[in-house]
Amino acid sequence: MKIKKQHRKKKYLHKLNRKRMHKKQENTGEVLCKVIKESWDHRKSSYRNLRDMGLATDPNKTIKIPNFKQQQLKRAKQMVNEGESESEEEQNIEEQPIKGHVVGLLEKESKAPRKRRFMLPKGQVEFITYLLDKYGHDYKAMERDKKNYYQETWKQLRQKIKTFMGIPKQYGEYLQSRGKLEEDEEELKKQAKALVMDD
Incomplete structure (x- = not known):
């Protein structure tokens, strides 16, 4: 054997x-x-x-x-x-x-700074742009929108929009498509400050 x-x-x-x-x-x-x-x-x-x-x-x-x-x-x-x-x-x-x-x-x-490669998924970008187009920065109105399927709170939606605005490529494309890229830089800075102050 x-x-x-x-x-x-x-x-x-x-x-x-x-x-x-x-x-x-x-x-x-x-x-x-x-x-x-x-x-x-x-x-x-x-x-x-x-x-x-x-x-x-x-x-x-x-x-x-x-x-x-x-x-x-x-x-x-x-x-x-x-x-x-x-x-x-x-x-x-x-x-x-x-x-x-x-x-x-x-x-x-x-320790060298790295290029940011983070991008939001296409579906999420569409949802965020829809909310921005319809309500601007009125987060409490966004919360009550019928397309808010996951019943996210206004703070969660605000955080999502902050993240979206922090991605230059995607946010730049959004501004370009809406013709808002020529807006004064001061206005964009004010919006960013308003988002920080809301925290």
């Missing part, structure tokens, strides 16, 4: 491309981050590359969860060897990463 099982495992599968399968298993994936890609050394392992850049490979090793037993042992060792503890601490000080600039660049990139 055992021999049959072993034989069954070793059957050659014609439909499998072993070379492609092996390549897929060995492949660690493409590095999409431009900063890391530029300073990546293909001769080194991924662990050594990340260590040289000052990045963590395993968060459990870098941010250790305090263990009560280990803390007590460390404290006991310090009490016994008061003079030697200082030399151990000096040994534990980590070396500065070779490519330390990578961390700075990554931090700078993460």
